[in-house]
Amino acid sequence: MVHLLQILINGLASGAVYALFALGYTLVFSVLGVINFAHGAVFTIGGYLTYLLIGGAVGANGLLAGLQLPLALPFWLALGLAGAGSALVSLVVEAVAFRPLRKRQAEPLLSLISSLGAGVVLVNLVQLLMGAESYSIPSSTLAGLPAALNLGGAQIRTVQLLLLLVATLLLVLLTLWLEGSRGGKALQAVSEDPVTARLLGIDSGAMIRLAFAVSGFLAGVAGGLVGLSVSIAGPYFGIGYGLKGLGVLVLGGLGSVPGAVLGGLIVGLAEALVPSDFSGYKDGVAFAILFLVLLLRPRGLLGKPLASKV
Amino acid sequence: MRDLSLLVQMGFGALLALSVYLPLRCGQLSLATPGFYAIGGYVAALLSTRWPALSGGGASYPLTSLALELLLAALVAGAVALVLGRPVLQLRGIYLAIATIALVEILRVLNLNMAWSGGAVGIFGIPQPFDGPAGYALATGVLLALTCWLCSRLEAMRLGRAMSAIREDELAARCMGIPTADVKLIAFVLSAVIAALTGVLAAHFLNTWNARQGSFDASITTLAFVVFGGSRIWLGPVLGGLVITALPELLRPVGDLRLILFGLVILVGPILFPQGVITPEGLARIRAAVRRA
Numbered sequence: 001m002v003h004l005l006q007i008l009i010n011g012l013a014s015g016a017v018y019a020l021f022a023l024g025y026t027l028v029f030s031v032l033g034v035i036n037f038a039h040g041a042v043f044t045i046g047g048y049l050t051y052l053l054i055g056g057a058v059g060a061n062g063l064l065a066g067l068q069l070p071l072a073l074p075f076w077l078a079l080g081l082a083g084a085g086s087a088l089v090s091l092v093v094e095a096v097a098f099r100p101l102r103k104r105q106a107e108p109l110l111s112l113i114s115s116l117g118a119g120v121v122l123v124n125l126v127q128l129l130m131g132a133e134s135y136s137i138p139s140s141t142l143a144g145l146p147a148a149l150n151l152g153g154a155q156i157r158t159v160q161l162l163l164l165l166v167a168t169l170l171l172v173l174l175t176l177w178l179e180g181s182r183g184g185k186a187l188q189a190v191s192e193d194p195v196t197a198r199l200l201g202i203d204s205g206a207m208i209r210l211a212f213a214v215s216g217f218l219a220g221v222a223g224g225l226v227g228l229s230v231s232i233a234g235p236y237f238g239i240g241y242g243l244k245g246l247g248v249l250v251l252g253g254l255g256s257v258p259g260a261v262l263g264g265l266i267v268g269l270a271e272a273l274v275p276s277d278f279s280g281y282k283d284g285v286a287f288a289i290l291f292l293v294l295l296l297r298p299r300g301l302l303g304k305p306l307a308s309k310v
Numbered sequence: 311m312r313d314l315s316l317l318v319q320m321g322f323g324a325l326l327a328l329s330v331y332l333p334l335r336c337g338q339l340s341l342a343t344p345g346f347y348a349i350g351g352y353v354a355a356l357l358s359t360r361w362p363a364l365s366g367g368g369a370s371y372p373l374t375s376l377a378l379e380l381l382l383a384a385l386v387a388g389a390v391a392l393v394l395g396r397p398v399l400q401l402r403g404i405y406l407a408i409a410t411i412a413l414v415e416i417l418r419v420l421n422l423n424m425a426w427s428g429g430a431v432g433i434f435g436i437p438q439p440f441d442g443p444a445g446y447a448l449a450t451g452v453l454l455a456l457t458c459w460l461c462s463r464l465e466a467m468r469l470g471r472a473m474s475a476i477r478e479d480e481l482a483a484r485c486m487g488i489p490t491a492d493v494k495l496i497a498f499v500l501s502a503v504i505a506a507l508t509g510v511l512a513a514h515f516l517n518t519w520n521a522r523q524g525s526f527d528a529s530i531t532t533l534a535f536v537v538f539g540g541s542r543i544w545l546g547p548v549l550g551g552l553v554i555t556a557l558p559e560l561l562r563p564v565g566d567l568r569l570i571l572f573g574l575v576i577l578v579g580p581i582l583f584p585q586g587v588i589t590p591e592g593l594a595r596i597r598a599a600v601r602r603a
Contacts, residue, residue, distance in 0.1 A: 035404065037530070100581045108404075109339065110580035113537045116530055117577025124569040243415065243526050250408045284419030287412035294409045295397050 005154040007272045013160040013229070015268020016167030020222040021245040022252065022260040023174065024215035030191035030255040031204075031211045034108040038093045038119035039219055040242020041126075044235055046086040046220025047227040048126055051135050053078035061131025075142055075228070079166075083220040090216020091209060093118045098208075119242075126235040136231035137224075159229045166225060170218065171261055178257065187211060191255065240283075247286040251293055253303020262301055314443035316559050318515055321450035322508050323555030326528075327535035327547035328457050329505040332497045334541050335464075336473035337480065338399065341529035342410035345417045346387045346502040348524025350509025352421065353383040355433040355519040371437035371514070379510050387506030388499050395498040399491065414529055421521040432520025436513055446515045453511065454548070457504055461544035473497060538579045540586020549588055 021043060028036045055072030058064045073081070097114040139147060139159060149156045178184035189197040190207040198204050223238065248267050252259025267286040274282050293301065326343055333340040357364055357379050364375040394413065401409050421427045428434075440446055464470030472493045475483040484490045513519045531554070539550025557575060561568035 097577055101584070104584065106580070106584045110537065110584055113534055114577050114580045116534065117573045117575070117579070120573030120576060121570050122573075124573060128566050128570065239527070243411070246408060247412060247415075250405065254404070278423075280423040281419055284416050287415045287419075291409060291412045291416065294401060294405060294412070298401050298405055 003154070005151065006156060008269070009154075009156050009160055009164065011269035011272030012265065013163040013167075013268070014271065015265040016164050016171070017222050017225055017264075018245060018248045018267055019261045019264025020167050020170060020218050020225075021241060022248040022264055023171070023257065024218040024222075025245055025249045026252075026255055026257060026260045027187075027211045027215045027218075029249070031187065031194075031208050032098065032102070032108075032111075034098075034111045034115075035246065035249075036093070036098075036212075036215070037112055037116040037242070038090075038097065038122060039215065039245065040238035040240075041119040041122035042086050042090050042093070042216050042238070043219040043223040043226075043241055044123060044126060044232075044238030045089050046082050046223030047232040047237070048130060048135070048223075048235075049082035049085045049220065050075075050078050050224030050227055051137055051232060053081055054137060056135060056137070058129075059131050059133045059135070061133060062127070062129045064129045065131070075137075079221055079224040082224045083217040086220025086223070087213040087216040089122065090212045090219070093122075093216075094209060094212040098212075102208075119239075123235045123239070130235070132234050134231050134233045134237075135227070137228045139228070142228075157229075163225050163229055166221070170221065174214070174218075175257065183210065244283075244286050247290040250300055251286075251290045253300030255304070256300070256302045259300060259302035314447050316556060318443055318446045318450050320552045320555045321447070321454050322512055322515075322551075323532075323535060324454055324548045324551035325450070325457060325504055325508040326532045327539065327551030328461060328544065329501045329508070330532045330536045331461070331541060331544060331547040332501040332504070333494070334536060335470075335477060336494055336497050337477035338494055338497065339403065339407045339533075340398075340410045340498060340501065341407050341533060342391075342413050342498075343501065343505045343532050344524035344526075344528035345410075345414040346391065346505035347509040347512070347528070348414075348417060348421065348521070349387050349390065350383040350506030351513035351519045351523055352427060352433075352509075353386055353506070354379045354510040354513040355436050356426070357382065358437050358514070359433055359435060365437055370441065371439040373439055376439045376510070376514070380507055383506040383510045384503045387502040391499040391502035392495070395495045396491070399494045399498060411526060411529055414524060415526060418521050418525055421524075428520065430521065432518055432522075434518050436517050436519065438517070439514060443515075446511065450511055453507060458544060458548060460500075465543075469493065469496065534576050534579075536586075538576070538583070538586060540583070540588040542585065543588060543590050543593065545593070546586045546588040550586070 024039055025035060028034070052069055053071070053073050054075060055069060057068040058066060060066070093115065097118040098111050101111045101114060142158065142162070145158050147158060149158060149161065178188060186197070186202045187207050187210060189200065189202055190204050194204050226241070244267070248263040249260060251266065252261070252263030267289065270285050270289060271282050274285060326347060329343045329346070330340070358371065358375065364378070366372040366375065398406065398409055422430055440449070464473070472483065472488045475486070475488055476490050476493060480490055512523070535550035535554050536547045537550070538554055539548065540546025558568055558572055561571050564571060
C-alpha cells in the first residue's frame with residue numbers, strides 16, 4: 001500500500017508534465033488546426049535556458065564552451081525566465097514556419113513539415129552552441145528543501161511533489177484564463193470559428209501569436225522541470241517528449257484542454273505502474289494505450305465528434 | 311566507393327518515399343513506412359544470421375537466399391498490413407497519421423526489448439551477397455525501377471484512378487461505386503511491401519540491424535521527401551527521396567552547420583513549393599518547351 005502511494009505520486013508528477021506539454025500542442029491546434037512539430041524543440045530550449053540561468057556552465061564541446069552566465073538565479077526565477085524565453089522562440093517559429101503558409105491558405109500538412117524543419121534547425125543550433133552532452137540541474141538549487149519526504153513510510157522525492165505542484169498551478173491558471181478573461185474567451189472564439197471571430201472584431205492574427213506564446217511558455221517550463229527531476233539528456237531530448245506529448249494530445253482528444261490533462265495523467269500513471277523488470281517497455285505504454293483508444297474511439301477520450309463533409 | 315554507397319542510400323530514400331506516396335495518393339497520410347522497413351530488415355537479419363542453410367558454402371551469400379528473404383519479407387509485411395489496415399484506415403487525416411506513428415513506436419520499443427531481435431545492440435554480421443556497393447546499387451536500382459514502373463502504370467489503371475477519386479472526395483467516390491475501403495487497403499499493403507523490400511536490402515547493405523532503423527524521425531523524414539518532391543505524381547517522391555537523402559552528405563563541406571542547413575531546406579521547401587517541386591502541370595510545361603525547342 002505504501003508502495004502504491006509512491007507510484008501514484010510519481011505517476012501524477014510525470015503525468016502533469018506530459019499534460020503541460022500536450023496543452024501547448026492543444027492551444028496551437030485549437031486555433032490553427034495544425035500540429036506544431038517544433039514544440040519538442042522549444043521544450044529542449046526551455047531546459048537549456050533554465051540550466052544556463054541558474055548559473056550552469058557550458059561543457060567543452062559547443063561553440064559556447066566554458067561559458068557561464070555571471071548570475072546564479074534561484075530556480076523559480078530561472079524557470080519563469082526560461083519559460084518567457086521559450087515563448088519568444090515559439091513566436092519566432094510561428095512567424096517563420098506558420099505565418100507564410102497561413103497567408104497563402106496552404107494545406108495544413110505543409111505547416112507540419114515546415115514546423116518540423118524549424119524544430120530541426122533549433123535542436124541543431126542548441127547542439128552547435130552547447131554540444132551534445134547531457135546536463136543536469138543540481139537539486140541543490142532548491143536550497144532549504146529536503147531531498148525526499150517521508151509520507152506514511154513512502155519515500156517521495158521532493159522534486160516530484162514540486163513538479164506536481166507547479167504543473168497543477170499552471171493548469172489551473174490556464175483554465176481560469178481561458179474561461180474567465182477577455183483574452184481567453186477571444187482565443188476560444190477564434191478556435192470555434194475564425195471567420196465569425198474576425199467579424200466580431202477579434203484580431204485572429206494576434207490570438208494565434210498569443211496561443212504560440214502561451215504554448216511556448218508551457219513547453220519551456222516543462223523542459224526546465226524535467227531538467228530538474230531527471231536531466232537534460234542532450235539537444236534531442238525534447239523530441240522524445242514531443243512524440244509522447246503527441247500521443248497524450250490525441251489520447252485526450254485534439255483541441256480539448258481537459259482532454260490533454262486527462263491524457264497526460266493516464267499516460268503518467270500507466271507508465272508508473274509498469275513493473276521495474278519491464279521498464280524497457282515504458283516508452284511503448286503511451287502509444288499502446290493511444291492505439292487502442294483510437295481504434296475504439298477515433299476522436300480521443302474528450303474530443304469533439306469528427307466533422308464529416310457531405 | 312563512397313559515391314556508390316551514397317547512391318545506394320539515395321535509392322533507399324526514393325523507395326521509402328514511394329512507400330509513403332502510395333497511401334497519400336488516395337489521400338491517406340500513413341507514417342507507418344519505417345515500421346515496415348524495420349520488419350523487412352529484421353526478416354533479412356534473422357534469416358541470414360540464424361539459419362545456416364541459407365548461407366550456402368561459398369564466400370558470398372547466395373542470391374537465391376536473398377530472393378527468398380525478399381519474398382518472405384514481402385509476405386510478412388503484407389500480412390501485417392492486411393490485418394492492421396482495416397481498423398487503422400477507418401481513421402482520418404491527422405488521426406491516421408498519429409495512429410501509424412504509434413504503430414512504429416510500439417514496434418520500435420518491442421524490437422528494443424525483445425531477446426530475438428538482439429535488444430538494443432541489434433543483430434550483427436549480416437552476410438554480404440555482393441562484393442561491394444556496386445552490386446547493391448544495381449539491386450536497389452532494379453527494385454526502384456520496378457516500383458516506379460508500378461506507380462506510373464497506376465496512373466493509367468482502374469486502381470490508380472480509383473485512388474485519385476478517393477483523394478479528391480472519398481464520399482463521392484463511394485457513391486460512384488468505388489470500394490473505397492478495399493482500395494485504401496491495397497495502397498496500404500503495397501506501401502508496406504515496398505518498405506519491407508527496401509528494409510531487406512538495407513539490412514544487408516548496412517551489415518547490422520537494430521531498433522534505431524525504424525523510428526519516428528524516419529517517419530517524418532520520409533514524409534518530407536514526399537512533400538518536398540511533390541505528392542501528385544510518382545516522380546516527385548522519387549526526386550525528393552534522392553535529393554534529401556543526399557543533402558546531408560552534399561552539405562558535408564559546411565561541417566557543423568550542415569544539419570542546420572538541412573532543417574532550413576525542410577522549413578523553406580513547403581513555403582517556396584507548396585505543391586512540391588514536381589507537379590503534373592510543371593512536367594507538361596517542360597514537355598511542351600522541349601517539343602518547341
